[in-house]
Amino acid sequence: MNENRSDRNKKRSRVKITIISIIVLMLVGVFWFLHSVYKSVDNNMSQSYSQIKETNGRDTSKLVKEGKPISILLLGTDTGALKRTDNGRTDTMMLITISKKNVKLTSIPRDTIVTIPGMEKETDLQKINSVYTFTNVSKTVSTVSKYLNVPIDYYALVNMGGLEKIVNQLGGIKVKSPLTFTFSPDTAHSYGKNLYKFYKGKTTFKYAKDGVHFKTYHKMNGAAALAFTRMRYEDPRSDYGRTQRQRLVIEQILKHTKDPRMLLNQKFMKSISSNVRTNISTKVMLSIATEYFSARKHVKATSIAESNFDYNGVDYEVLSNHEKQKVTNNLRSELELKHAKTGPILAGDSKKIVVPDELEELLYTSASPTN
Incomplete structure (x- = not known):
């Protein structure tokens, strides 16, 4: 009896992986996609989910059920390959907005300068890709959400080892x-x-x-x-050139996965499950597949344009308040939300640190930055 139950549990796990793979291959078509089984999800997943839900105040399950636009933050870490096993940084950050009409990928440059909310004095100015290094995935999600004043409903954290395995499998x-x-x-x-x-x-x-x-x-x-x-x-x-090359790889993976069966063998699914963490449940994934199926044909990609800034010999990217407001307007429009002011200029409380005059000027200039 126990053996039969165990076999059924294994089958359910394989079905969950298969469903999620098909959905994402059809809908989003990116290599940081959301292969997950409950064994591979962070032990703090439920806590992370509740924190995210509390932050944005949205009933995400209801939104998906009604086919309303939702957002997913895809985070690609620089671990899982090249013998890297540390916590890593989120060198790839894409905020995905999904509606019945389209899927939009907004790349956030890894060098974007921020202060980490609640850790301003301890960490001073940091690159946005290091928030995960200092904290965790939940804090990373809330920082991006606060920075742009855009609700983030779900997240998926994928390490570099996943990319290698996907391309090799294809x-x-x-x-x-x-x-x-x-x-x-x-x-x-x-x-x-x-x-x-x-x-x-x-x-x-x-x-x-x-x-x-x-x-x-x-x-x-x-x-x-x-x-x-x-x-x-x-x-x-x-970094703008790098995100362009990432999207080129994404496009080719999408073209090669028109038949999802290429990726749905048990050995591959088991190997990649350890490369992903997400708070998207199987039930929600099934709803996404049903409600947003047509969006797979209309995928748009864009990257946030910023200005360069050297601080203590380190290169950062600065998004002015004027340009950040444009990004916020665009994302909130995609999510069918009312107009609102963009988030804090540096995500955290800039009054708790010393902001250099040159940075202050870049942050509040109304001129368009150069790439």
Whole structure:
């Protein structure tokens, strides 16, 4: 009797993973997608969910049931690959708004300068990708929500190991590079072992395990796709260029997953479940699939434009209050919410720290920033 119950539980877990995979492949089409089983969800999931719900004051289950627009914060951490096992940073941050009409991906630059609410004095000025490092996923969600004054209904936290596994499971992808660059994931620069060479306008690339003897390849495996999306220093558009390459990879993964069965074998699902944490339940996922199915055909992507700022030798991105208000207006419009002022200029209480005059000027200028 117990064995039969155990078998049924295993089947339910596999069904949950399969359902979630199909939904996201059809609806969002991004590689940080929401494969989850309850065993892989953070032990504090229910606490995180209640905190998020308390923060935005929305009955998310009711919104989904009625087919109202919802928001999901996708966080990609720099762990789970390249032998990294620490808490990591959320180097990829996308706020997704989903309605019956469309899906919109808004990329938040990882270097966006903020103060962490409640930790202003201890941490001073920080990059938004480090909020997770200092705190946890719930605090990261609430910081982004407060910064933009936009409710965040759900989150999904995916590490880099997930990207490699997805691309490898697909048998590789072809991506046309928007620029020529050389990159080693070992050094994060254009030298070292495991060296890749990508060429503008071409899907072919070269790779040398020893950094010297190159071979030509016509399709990216998981490691190559990860290298392609991670490079930042050689891109003249910095993080904006990197998010563009991430979206190119997303598009190709979407094209290669028109048949979800390619990803629905038990071995793959078991391997990727450890790479994801989310507060989206199976029941909610089923509702999303029903209510927002048509939105999969209309996916839009954009990135927040910011200005550069050097503080103590560290490069940050600054979003002026004027431009931040535009982002808030856009997101609240997507969610069919009333107009409201954007959130605190630095997310936390800027009065608790010393804000440099140059930063103050950038924060409150009405001029459009340059990319």
